[in-house]
Amino acid sequence: MIRIGKISYWHVHAWDYTKQAQEHPDTEIAAVWDEVGDRGIAAAEKLDVPYYSSLEEMLQREDLDAVIVDAPTTMHQEVMIAAARAGKHIFTEKVIAPTLKEVNAILDEVTRNNVKLTVSLPRLNDGYTLAIRDILSQGLLGKTTLVRARLSHNGATASWLPEHFYSLEECGGGALIDLGCHPMYLARLFLGEMPSTVSAQYGYVTGKQVEDNAVSLLSVPTGAIGIVEAGFVNNHSPFTLEVHGTEGTLLYGTPDNKLLLRSSVDGGKGIEQWAELPIPNARESAFHQWVNHIENDTSADENINLAVDLTRLIEASNLSARERRVVRLDELQA
Secondary structure, three states, X not given: OEEEEEEOOOOOOHHHHXXXXXXXXXXXXXXXXXXXXXXXXXXXXXXXXXXXXXXXXHXXXXXXXXXXXXXXHHHHHHHHHXXXXXOOEEEEEOOOOOOHHHHHHHHXXXXXXXXXXXXXXXXXXXXXXXXXXXXXXXXXXXXXXXXXXXXXXXXXXXXXXXHHHHOHHHHOOOOOOOOOHHHHHHHHHHHOOOOOEEEEEEEOOOOOOXXXXXXXXXXXXXXXXXXXXXXXXXXXXXXXXXXXXOOEEEEEXXXXXXXXXXXXXXXXXXXXXXXXXXXXXXXXXXXXXXXXXXXXXXXXHHHHHHHHHHHHHHHHXXXXXXHOOOEEHHHOXX
């Protein structure tokens, strides 16, 4: 049994990960630490496990094997380095950290202490993502020219997001670093290579401290372009993916959860018609993959590589929006 210490209930998905740990036959929540004492005590009482006011004290427990990190994003470096040095495997909410420099510091300790790290990038495992990757691998779109990915909700306008999600000090940003992570890592994946430059524009519809409306443009050396959109102020905006190429186009979620292909490549669906493609079942969750890596002494290489690229693109977007200019990815401090 893998015994897990829960690091904070700050994030809105903290209880979702707790549920996954409770339902997995090989894991259990064994302890709680939270930077907000009352919240942590309440969670520990609900779970009937010990609460620790000191993270160091919790991590010193020899019978604790791993941690789930849902602390404020700007605390990730601090808590994950502490966990890695204590030899605890780490499952974390995205992003790994707000900046590439922080990510590299975390990964150094993860590698040094042989800790198994997996980042929650759940849409990598969804069926539409698996289907799109398969189509791209067959070359049915030709050379990729444009990827557009949009994910929005009305959390700010309908006031259901917690207030601390609008804290720059705790979050390191707003809509893009939170919800926008998902379209960002999907755009990076479908583009097939790391963009070289980023240009972002942020909006502040509800007057929050952080952006609640965001667009980031990604430019790839091949000439392909990525468009990533995210917001907390859109009431009926469907999750949308578009992948365009010199020989075809894939559409998903415009607005129905259907995957449509039009391709002129031999073996495609014919230039004169759109075809609806079957969507396979999702593969196992990131949490289940993490448990497998712990049990089998393997590593989440693709997951971690995409998570590192995600931080690079988010950091570059934040810099671009702040300084109102195009940012080269090689400008970021490593």
